[in-house]
Amino acid sequence: MKQFFTVFKFEIRAYLKNKAYIGLTAALVIVIAGVIFFPQIKGLFSGDESTENDKSKVVFSGVSQEEQSYMNSILGEMFPDNEIAFEDADESELKEMVLNEECDFAVLIESETSYKYIVNNMGLYDVNSQMLDEMMQTKLMYSKMTELGLSPDKAEEIMSTSIESDIVQTGKNQSESYLFTYIFVFALYIAIILYGQFVASSVAQEKSTRAMELLITSAKTKNLMFGKILGVGCAGLIQIAVIFGSAFLLFNINKGEWQDNEVINSIFNMPISIILFMLLFFILGFFMYAFLFGAAGSLVSKIEDLNAAISPVMWIFIITFILAMYSMNSGATDSALSIAASYIPLTSPMSMFIRITMGDVAPIEIIVSVVTLILSTLGIGFLSAKIYKTGILMYGKAPNLFTAIKSAVKKQ
Numbered sequence: 001m002k003q004f005f006t007v008f009k010f011e012i013r014a015y016l017k018n019k020a021y022i023g024l025t026a027a028l029v030i031v032i033a034g035v036i037f038f039p040q041i042k043g044l045f046s047g048d049e050s051t052e053n054d055k056s057k058v059v060f061s062g063v064s065q066e067e068q069s070y071m072n073s074i075l076g077e078m079f080p081d082n083e084i085a086f087e088d089a090d091e092s093e094l095k096e097m098v099l100n101e102e103c104d105f106a107v108l109i110e111s112e113t114s115y116k117y118i119v120n121n122m123g124l125y126d127v128n129s130q131m132l133d134e135m136m137q138t139k140l141m142y143s144k145m146t147e148l149g150l151s152p153d154k155a156e157e158i159m160s161t162s163i164e165s166d167i168v169q170t171g172k173n174q175s176e177s178y179l180f181t182y183i184f185v186f187a188l189y190i191a192i193i194l195y196g197q198f199v200a201s202s203v204a205q206e207k208s209t210r211a212m213e214l215l216i217t218s219a220k221t222k223n224l225m226f227g228k229i230l231g232v233g234c235a236g237l238i239q240i241a242v243i244f245g246s247a248f249l250l251f252n253i254n255k256g257e258w259q260d261n262e263v264i265n266s267i268f269n270m271p272i273s274i275i276l277f278m279l280l281f282f283i284l285g286f287f288m289y290a291f292l293f294g295a296a297g298s299l300v301s302k303i304e305d306l307n308a309a310i311s312p313v314m315w316i317f318i319i320t321f322i323l324a325m326y327s328m329n330s331g332a333t334d335s336a337l338s339i340a341a342s343y344i345p346l347t348s349p350m351s352m353f354i355r356i357t358m359g360d361v362a363p364i365e366i367i368v369s370v371v372t373l374i375l376s377t378l379g380i381g382f383l384s385a386k387i388y389k390t391g392i393l394m395y396g397k398a399p400n401l402f403t404a405i406k407s408a409v410k411k412q
Contacts, residue, residue, distance in 0.1 A: 039254075057102065060087070070155075117132055142159055196313070200309070281373075297309065
């Protein structure tokens with residue numbers, strides 16, 4: 001045990017004293033601080049003057065004088081951040097206004113069922129045309145009602161009638177949990193890819209310089225393997241904890257500026273149960289793949305061969321990530337594929353967490369998945385130690401990782 005702690009402390013100290021490690025951590029904390037304090041920073045430069053004149057203008061042409069009254073209220077709800085203006089202009093004049101940046105966009109209504117949406121640069125997530133379709137349908141219904149004999153005031157009253165609704169939720173709201181689930185999946189992906197390669201390259205570097213031959217004469221290979229991986233892993237977890245912990249602390253300091261932002265509040269007001277599951281699956285998934293990367297790194301004699309050695313682990317993890325993203329984006333968290341993936345150790349850290357946050361999972365299913373994952377992580381750890389023991393003294397052409405696993409299993 002003393003050997004393990006010696007290796008563990010050496011590895012974790014090496015990372016904690018590394019300038020690149022410290023610099024990256026500090027840079028990310030500064031970026032997060034800049035994002036969270038952006039409203040206050042923006043306020044310092046823009047001042048406190050905020051009037052209706054600050055709103056960008058949207059121009060509509062082809063709307064009669066009688067229609068402008070009720071259209072103004074409807075458009076005001078559709079485009080609350082814009083000043084609505086009605087002009088008597090043709091298409092060329094509207095294009096000129098858009099090109100000269102006199103308005104954000106312009107709409108030329110040609111008939112009851114057709115219009116032209118005039119915009120300079122069409123944004124990737126531009127949904128204005130959808131809202132304009134809805135506006136045209138509302139306008140058409142208003143016209144038909146007045147033609148049938150209803151007074152303009154009565155038609156406007158009918159069109160502006162608000163509908164009350166109450167959502168009774170018996171399960172999960174995927175739209176609320178999607179963002180922090182995505183953050184978890186993406187953070188785990190980056191952490192495993194980044195630190196997994198650190199582990200593999202560290203092992204390969206020691207082997208290529210023959211330093212490993214000296215190390216194994218003074219320490220058991222299991223102590224070397226577990227000490228190195230847990231040391232690097234803990235350094236990575238400390239970095240992630242500092243980054244996310246700083247984000248949480250800075251958000252609470254500046255909470256008042258974000259009180260109206262539902263997206264940001266949903267991230268920082270996660271239920272404690274979700275945070276605990278996040279930590280559990282993150283740690284287990286992180287170390288399980290770190291063991292595999294360490295075993296793969298011990299099989300190569302030259303650093304140049306490292307990418308080929310770790311590629312099987314990389315491909316397995318990339319497929320796991322794609323599967324998790326498909327499950328999230330499709331909303332099919334309880335499909336047969338997602339359920340199966342939530343029990344397979346290599347895919348369960350992401351898949352089961354997604355099912356917990358975005359689907360319906362029985363407690364016994366979570367228990368079975370977590371127990372299987374814990375046992376598998378320990379099993380992969382000891383199996384990787386056996387591969388490590390054989391691989392560090394093996395030079396020449398590196399064996400395939402799957403061949404090394406079969407060989408290690410047969411020796412047990």
